[in-house]
Amino acid sequence: EDQVTQSPEALRLQEGESSSLNCSYTVSGLRGLFWYRQDPGKGPEFLFTLYSAGEEKEKERLKATLTKKESFLHITAPKPEDSATYLCAVQGGRAAGNKLTFGGGTRVLVKP
Amino acid sequence: DAGVTQSPTHLIKTRGQQVTLRCSPISGHKSVSWYQQVLGQGPQFIFQYYEKEERGRGNFPDRFSARQFPNYSSELNVNALLLGDSALYLCASSSGIGYGYTFGSGTRLTVV
Numbered sequence: 001e002d003q004v005t006q007s008p009e010a011l012r013l014q015e016g017e018s019s020s021l022n023c024s025y026t027v028s029g030l031r032g033l034f035w036y037r038q039d040p041g042k043g044p045e046f047l048f049t050l051y052s053a054g055e056e057k058e059k060e061r062l063k064a065t066l067t068k069k070e071s072f073l074h075i076t077a078p079k080p081e082d083s084a085t086y087l088c089a090v091q092g093g094r095a096a097g098n099k100l101t102f103g104g105g106t107r108v109l110v111k112p
Numbered sequence: 113d114a115g116v117t118q119s120p121t122h123l124i125k126t127r128g129q130q131v132t133l134r135c136s137p138i139s140g141h142k143s144v145s146w147y148q149q150v151l152g153q154g155p156q157f158i159f160q161y162y163e164k165e166e167r168g169r170g171n172f173p174d175r176f177s178a179r180q181f182p183n184y185s186s187e188l189n190v191n192a193l194l195l196g197d198s199a200l201y202l203c204a205s206s207s208g209i210g211y212g213y214t215f216g217s218g219t220r221l222t223v224v
Contacts, residue, residue, distance in 0.1 A: 004154075006154075032212075034212070034213070036215075041200075041218075041220070042217050042218070043116075043202050043215035043216050043217045043218045044155070044202070044215045045215070046212060046213070046214060046215075049212055087154055087155075089154075089155075098143075098145075098160050098162075098167055098168045099145070099157035099160060099168050099170060100145075100147075100155075100157065100204075100213060101157070102147075102154030102155050102156070103154050104152075104153055104154045105153075105154050
C-alpha cells in the first residue's frame with residue numbers, strides 16, 4: 001500500500017529564513033508526486049507535479065525536487081503570506097487505483 | 113473560468129441522519145474524486161468517478177456512496193451519520209485518469 005510521511009509536522013520561520021520540507025514515500029510504480037498548499041478552512045491549492053527522479057520545478061519562492069524515495073519543497077526567503085499547510089501526495093501504479101495518497105502535511109508559520 | 117464548486121459550504125447534522133454533498137467539476141473535466149479530511153490530517157480518498165463509472169473506492173464503510181451525473185457533476189451521500197464523520201469533504205476534478213487534480217473549497221460537515 002502506498003505511504004507518504006511528511007516532516008516536520010510544523011515549522012516556524014522568521015521572514016527571510018529559508019528552509020526545506022521533506023516528503024518520504026513508498027509507492028508501487030510512481031505516476032506522479034504532487035505538492036499542494038492549503039490555507040485554513042480551504043481546499044488544497046495545486047503547486048507542482050513531479051514525475052521522475054531528478055526532476056525539479058520552481059514557482060516564485062518555492063522549489064520542489066524529487067528522488068526515488070523522497071521529495072523536498074524548498075522555501076527561499078519566505079514571506080508571511082507563505083504561511084500555510086503544505087501537503088504532499090503520490091499517485092501510484094494502476095494496480096493501486098487512481099487515488100492520491102496524502103501525507104499529514106507540514107504547517108508552516110512565517111513570522112515578520 | 114469557474115473552478116470546482118461544492119455545496120453546501122457548511123452543514124450541521126445530528127447522529128443517525130443522512131447527508132448529501134454536491135460537486136460541480138471544472139468545465140470539460142470528466143473525472144471527480146471525493147476525499148475526507150479530518151482536522152489536522154491529510155485528505156483520505158473516498159471515491160473516484162470517470163465518465164459516470166466508479167473507478168476507485170477507498171477504505172470507507174458502505175454508509176458512504178456516490179454517483180456522477182451525465183453533466184459530470186457528482187453527489188456524495190453518507191447515511192447513518194456518526195460523530196466521527198465530522199470532517200472537511202473535498203471534491204477534486206481532473207480532465208482524465210492520471211492527470212492533475214484541482215480541489216474545491218470543501219464542505220465542512222459537523223455531526224452533533
